[in-house]
Amino acid sequence: MTTALQPLLLLLPALLLVAGVFLWPLLRYGWLSLQASSVLTGLVPVPNGGANWQRLLADGRFWQDAAQTLRFAGVSLALELLLGLALALLLHRPLPRRGLLRAAVLLPWALPTTVMALGWRWILNDPHGPLNRLIQGLGGNAYGFLSTPATTWLFTVLADVWKTTPFVALLLLAGLQAIPAELEEALVLEGAGPLQRLWRLTLPLLAPYLLLAALFRLAQALGVFDLIQVLTGGGPASSTESLGLYAYLNGMRFLDFGYSATVMLGMFVLVLLLTAAVLLLQHGWQGRRR
Amino acid sequence: MKRPPHLLLLLAALLWSLLPLLWQLITSLRTPEALVAPTPAAWLSGWTLANYRQVLLGDPPFWRYLLNSALVGAASTGLTLALAIPAAYGLQQQTLRLQRLLTLLLLAAAMFPYVLLFLALLELARLLGWGNQLLALAVPYAGLSLPLAVLLLRAALADLPPELEDAARLEGLNLWQRLRRVLLPLLAPAIASTAILVFLFSWNEYPIALTWISKAELLTLPTAMARIGGSSVYAVPYGAYAAATVLGSLPLLALVLLFQRQIVSGLTQGAVKG
Amino acid sequence: MVLAAALALLLWAAVGLARPRPVEVSVLMPAPFADATAPLVAAFNRTHRDVQIAVTRGPLDTEALSDLAISSLLLGDTPYDLLLMDVTWTPKYAAAGWLEPLEPLLGDDAMEGMAVGAQLGNAFGGHLWRLPLLADMGLLYWRTDLMDAPPRSLQELAATAADLKARGEVSWGYVWQGRQYEGLSCVFLEVLRAFGGEWLQAGDRAALDSPAAIAAARWLGDLVRQGITPAAVANVSESESLQIFAAGEAAFMRNWPYAWRELQKPGSLVAGKVGVSSLGEGTQGSWGFSLLRGSPHPAEAAAVMQWFTGEAVGRELAERYGYTPVWNSLLQDAQLEARLPLLPVLRQALEHTALRPLTPVYAQLSDTLQRQLSALLTGGEDATEAMAQAQRQSSLILRSAGEAP
Numbered sequence: 001m002t003t004a005l006q007p008l009l010l011l012l013p014a015l016l017l018v019a020g021v022f023l024w025p026l027l028r029y030g031w032l033s034l035q036a037s038s039v040l041t042g043l044v045p046v047p048n049g050g051a052n053w054q055r056l057l058a059d060g061r062f063w064q065d066a067a068q069t070l071r072f073a074g075v076s077l078a079l080e081l082l083l084g085l086a087l088a089l090l091l092h093r094p095l096p097r098r099g100l101l102r103a104a105v106l107l108p109w110a111l112p113t114t115v116m117a118l119g120w121r122w123i124l125n126d127p128h129g130p131l132n133r134l135i136q137g138l139g140g141n142a143y144g145f146l147s148t149p150a151t152t153w154l155f156t157v158l159a160d161v162w163k164t165t166p167f168v169a170l171l172l173l174a175g176l177q178a179i180p181a182e183l184e185e186a187l188v189l190e191g192a193g194p195l196q197r198l199w200r201l202t203l204p205l206l207a208p209y210l211l212l213a214a215l216f217r218l219a220q221a222l223g224v225f226d227l228i229q230v231l232t233g234g235g236p237a238s239s240t241e242s243l244g245l246y247a248y249l250n251g252m253r254f255l256d257f258g259y260s261a262t263v264m265l266g267m268f269v270l271v272l273l274l275t276a277a278v279l280l281l282q283h284g285w286q287g288r289r290r
Numbered sequence: 291m292k293r294p295p296h297l298l299l300l301l302a303a304l305l306w307s308l309l310p311l312l313w314q315l316i317t318s319l320r321t322p323e324a325l326v327a328p329t330p331a332a333w334l335s336g337w338t339l340a341n342y343r344q345v346l347l348g349d350p351p352f353w354r355y356l357l358n359s360a361l362v363g364a365a366s367t368g369l370t371l372a373l374a375i376p377a378a379y380g381l382q383q384q385t386l387r388l389q390r391l392l393t394l395l396l397l398a399a400a401m402f403p404y405v406l407l408f409l410a411l412l413e414l415a416r417l418l419g420w421g422n423q424l425l426a427l428a429v430p431y432a433g434l435s436l437p438l439a440v441l442l443l444r445a446a447l448a449d450l451p452p453e454l455e456d457a458a459r460l461e462g463l464n465l466w467q468r469l470r471r472v473l474l475p476l477l478a479p480a481i482a483s484t485a486i487l488v489f490l491f492s493w494n495e496y497p498i499a500l501t502w503i504s505k506a507e508l509l510t511l512p513t514a515m516a517r518i519g520g521s522s523v524y525a526v527p528y529g530a531y532a533a534a535t536v537l538g539s540l541p542l543l544a545l546v547l548l549f550q551r552q553i554v555s556g557l558t559q560g561a562v563k564g
Numbered sequence: 565m566v567l568a569a570a571l572a573l574l575l576w577a578a579v580g581l582a583r584p585r586p587v588e589v590s591v592l593m594p595a596p597f598a599d600a601t602a603p604l605v606a607a608f609n610r611t612h613r614d615v616q617i618a619v620t621r622g623p624l625d626t627e628a629l630s631d632l633a634i635s636s637l638l639l640g641d642t643p644y645d646l647l648l649m650d651v652t653w654t655p656k657y658a659a660a661g662w663l664e665p666l667e668p669l670l671g672d673d674a675m676e677g678m679a680v681g682a683q684l685g686n687a688f689g690g691h692l693w694r695l696p697l698l699a700d701m702g703l704l705y706w707r708t709d710l711m712d713a714p715p716r717s718l719q720e721l722a723a724t725a726a727d728l729k730a731r732g733e734v735s736w737g738y739v740w741q742g743r744q745y746e747g748l749s750c751v752f753l754e755v756l757r758a759f760g761g762e763w764l765q766a767g768d769r770a771a772l773d774s775p776a777a778i779a780a781a782r783w784l785g786d787l788v789r790q791g792i793t794p795a796a797v798a799n800v801s802e803s804e805s806l807q808i809f810a811a812g813e814a815a816f817m818r819n820w821p822y823a824w825r826e827l828q829k830p831g832s833l834v835a836g837k838v839g840v841s842s843l844g845e846g847t848q849g850s851w852g853f854s855l856l857r858g859s860p861h862p863a864e865a866a867a868v869m870q871w872f873t874g875e876a877v878g879r880e881l882a883e884r885y886g887y888t889p890v891w892n893s894l895l896q897d898a899q900l901e902a903r904l905p906l907l908p909v910l911r912q913a914l915e916h917t918a919l920r921p922l923t924p925v926y927a928q929l930s931d932t933l934q935r936q937l938s939a940l941l942t943g944g945e946d947a948t949e950a951m952a953q954a955q956r957q958s959s960l961i962l963r964s965a966g967e968a969p
Contacts, residue, residue: 006465010380014373014436015392021433022399025410036966039659039924051964058960060935060953090300101304103550107539108307110546110553112494112512115538118519119314122528128326130313162310167557174558216401223403226496230516233625237744237938244405244497251409252501252634253627254927255660256965264406271403412638421639504636505643517623517632 026268032261039255052262061238061246062263066270069242072153073221073274076160080217081210083161084168089198091169092176102170109166117230120159121146149239152232156240159227164220168213175209176202211282215275222271243267311539318342318532325529341533350507352537355514358424359493360541362510366431366492367485370439373432374484375477378443379469393444399437405497407434412501422505430498435488442487442556446480447473483556486549493542511538587864590618591872593648594629597697597851598622600885604877615864626650637662642856645865646872649694651685651850651919652746652926658693659924664855665691669866681917682890684848688922694852695873698887701913702754702846705809705817705827706839710734714841718758718783721816725792728815735794738787739805740818742797744938749920749930750847751818752937755780757845757918763929764921768967770958772933772951782947785940798942810834820849824906825886840909848917850890888914925965932957 033052035045056062087105095101108116123129127142136142145151179202187197203210225244228234234241234249247267251260317325324336345352381392411430420426450473458472474481496512503509509517518534546553593601598621605617622629630653636642637660649657657663666674674692675683682699686692704721706714710733715721725737741747753763761776771777787793794800800808802819806826809817812833817823827838853869855862871877878894881887883903888910894900895911920926936954939945 007380007383010376011384011392012380014377014440017373017429017433018396018399018436021407021411021430022402025407028410028413036964038965039656040962041966043660046966048964048966051960055957055960055964058957060957061931086299087303090296090303093296095300099550100547101300102554103546104304105307106546106550106553107311107543110490110494110542111539112496112515112542114496114512114515114519115535116310118515118531119310119535121519122317122531123310123313125528128528162307166307170554170557173554219401219403223405225405226512226516230519233627244403247406248408248497251412252638253631254925255634255656256925256928257409258966259964260409262964264409267403268406275401416638416640419640422641501635502639504632504639 026265029261029265029268032258033265035258037256037258043255043257045258048258052259055259056262056266061241062243062266064238065241065243065246066266068153068240069222069224069244069267070270070274072157072160072224072240072242073218076157076164076221077214077217079157079161080165080168081214083165084172084213085206085210087165087169088172088176089202091173105169106166108163111163113163113226114230116163117159117227120155120231124155146232147236149236152236152240156228156231159231160221160224163227164217168217171213171216172206172209175206179205207282207286211278214278218274218278219271222267222274243270314532314535314539317529318536320529322527322529338529341527341529342537344527344530345533345537352514352534354507355509355511356537356541358508359511362424362427362431362499363489363492365425365428366435367488369428369432370435370488371481371485374436374439374443375469375474375481377436377440378447379473381440381444382447393441396437396441400441404434408497408501411498415502421502422508424503424508427495427499427502427510428492430502431488431492431495434495435491439484439488442484443477443480446477450476479552479555482549483552486545486552487556490542490545490553586612586614586616587861588616588618589645589861589865589868590620590643591646591648591853591868592620592622592629592633592644594626594851595621595624597648600881600887601872601877604880608871615868617868620644637856642858644856645859645861646853646869647856648697648851649854651696651848651852652930654685654694654852654854655688655922655926656924657854658688658691662857663693664857664859664862665693666695666855666866666869667692669855669862670695670870674870677892678890679892679895679911679914681848681914682850684917684919685850685922686852694854695869696850696852696890697873698851698878698881699890699910699914700820700849700851700888701910701917702750702818702843703821703823703909703913704841704843705819705823706841707734707815707834707837708839709837710815714839718755722783722787722792725815726790729792734813734815736808736814737792738816738818739793739800739808739814740797741801741805742784742788742793742938742941743799743801744934745801746930746934747801748934748937750849752780752784752933753847753918753920754818754843754845755783758843759783763933764923768923768962770929770955770962772958773955778947778951781937781940781951784937785944785947788941789944798938818843821888821906821910822886840906842909842913842916845916845918846913848919890914923962925961925967928961928965929958932961 032045034047034050036048036051037043037045091102091105123131124145126132126144126147127136131145132142143151145155183201184197187201192200223244224242225248228240228242228245229248232240234245243263244267247260247263250256250263318341319337319339321336321338321340381389384392415421415426418426420429454472454476455468458468463471494512495510496516499510499513500516503513506517515534515538518531598619601619605619609616622632633642633644633647636644670692674695675686678696679699681701682696686694686696704714710728711724715724721738728734729737740751742751756763756777759776759780761774761780762771765771788795788797802823805817805819806823808814809819810827810832824838824840826832828835853872855865855869859865873890875891875894878887878889878891879897879900882889882894882900886904886906889895889900895907895914901907921929923929933954936945936950940947940950
């Protein structure tokens, strides 16, 4: 074995597995999306001349879910960045029992989504959950939080923010710790207030971290599945259904693999477009600042 | 600088993250009657351990799910590290252009919303007969964790002074010896960080476990929780749910307390070098 | 030596034959049915030595039950012999190749003596796949204190309802299920049939843009527009409509047979003032058993299925829970009628039921129809436009799923 080949050989098994898990499905979906592969064909793929894509374009449920998924991702991403930044600034200061604090803040992120989704269902229970207890204690009437579209949606967002803010905060904390203290002190000497310092120093230097957190969270939020499936099942009347859940239902419930693959590719294109949009936006923003 | 508001904010942050969990703990210790009691007077009575008994003596008992998750987590972590450590080293040796390309691809894969993959992976499971094989889950899990693992380990490798390995090479150590005696010990902290992140991912993974496992006694924790949640009838056993939530959270609480330093450095390393 | 071996074998066989291990037939059912049949199953297991029934109490939510069954069937091995299924699932499961045809085990006359309306939906593609445990159908509930006889047509129903509301006798004329869910499809199908329309023609072509379908959709939309039905119907399912009717706020209600018992309970303001009649063709809903392919002991499983769906169990379930029996002998039984006053109505309703399309892609077709109807009810979309959309999307679904164009 030559030494030039060795590094490649070390890399190969991992790359093969990664390709098998990520690349193969996408190629397979590309092929499946051009086939009818459903119960009507006995689950055997039969070419159907692009009918899946025609259907996707006309499918009210796909576009409704796409809009809902976007709204969910956009709002939770914004909240997570905002709260995550606040939490990071808070944790950046010298604190007693820092390790314990970090562990406490991290816990929601480390728990399986389904575990706490079940917990939220109890907290939001009508009328016995603690939230309704509180409302009743204050003299109000119990409210079916998970039976009207607006509040159900709100709580899916909140549950997601609760779980993923720690992740964002920790990423940003790393960024904060990389900012040299002298720079901050220099600005203090110039007489800049805390908000000015945040705007002129912290945020620009934090930008790469914010971008990374935003990209990570955006892709994950667009793929939201566990939380929605367990907390709301997509209801009421599919008002909280995400694209991931719709793709899952098409495959596992409707047994229409051809269309399920098409929905997933549609979702993949959406993720790509949005990621590109965020990168372009950031590019333009940085360009203007320079 | 003003201290008190700062501490108050911190308290608020702690309440925000811990209160929902605390409420699950309280709920898990109450009788069904106490949970639905209409008057505040009854809120303080009716404490019980019956919910835990019910969950632990269920069919299958709850610890079974924890065990399943732990097994899958351990196997996935082992497989991931076995592939990622050589891969990170191999990546480090490539030309700069190839390195950048591969890093970018790995980063894209690490961000990928992997729920998209379930259908093709389910087909694979059927094809290979891997459905309802607990340890087979380690293969897709390793595949999904590898991008991040390789990136983290490569970032750590890049931090090591290159002279170290050159010296070892001059001493006549072969590749395996260099890895084993020089690089691995130096990489230990990064490996620990990577391992804990991979383990957490496998422990929490849902869509693939949901489609690969249907037998009740093989379910991992997340799928078992979802199934418990879906089977509610008439009087909803929220006390038992809550007990399951608490039992399902305890191992993670322990992990986070023990390894928070590694978790944080793993996450941030990825950010800095990725 | 050979002799000894043969002797040992004979002895072993004799012992084995003398004490056969009981065959265990495992059944997956939604929790309410598992609970309702539990005492009967326990009795069966006490009296049968060779066959034992093991019931798995599935999720309450019927879709979750289907998900559970499908996830094991997709992986290729199911731990169940029998599955209790909703009528709309049968074609999907049969087409996926997961069911065993029943006529080789039960004969061609397995449904002889069953009410005509209950027979529908069990056979598909030339085979029998399912035997019903109980029947269900849409019924019209009306107030005996506000009218002497139920209306004989939809036009009469709308006119009476409008009149009673105009005179201030009730807040609302007619309540039904208008939320975007399966119940809305059931309501629409009944109106569609009253107008002489079909959902699918020749079994595989959508016919939702026919004049009858447009008229049916318009009729429902007009009920809301004219205030006969509350606009809130767009968020009303069975339980909410029952609530409104039980509070005496409506003259008519469309619901399933279970509502009758609820309306006689103490909290109801209309107890003793409720008449029930058939809707002409009420949408059929039923639960029935199917035999899953790959069952290691199909003969025993079929026997258990016959016991479950037989007259004895049917009588018990009708008496204890008011489940609608499927056998003519029970529907005409005077003793049973004494305990179940609704029986004559059910018997009559079961003579003509409307079956939701027997197609493996029913769930998708129903979803797309619900969407258009919901838009019609809430956004005031035009009926012609809504039905044209439903037609177009249904055709796309059928084509993309592989139905011949």
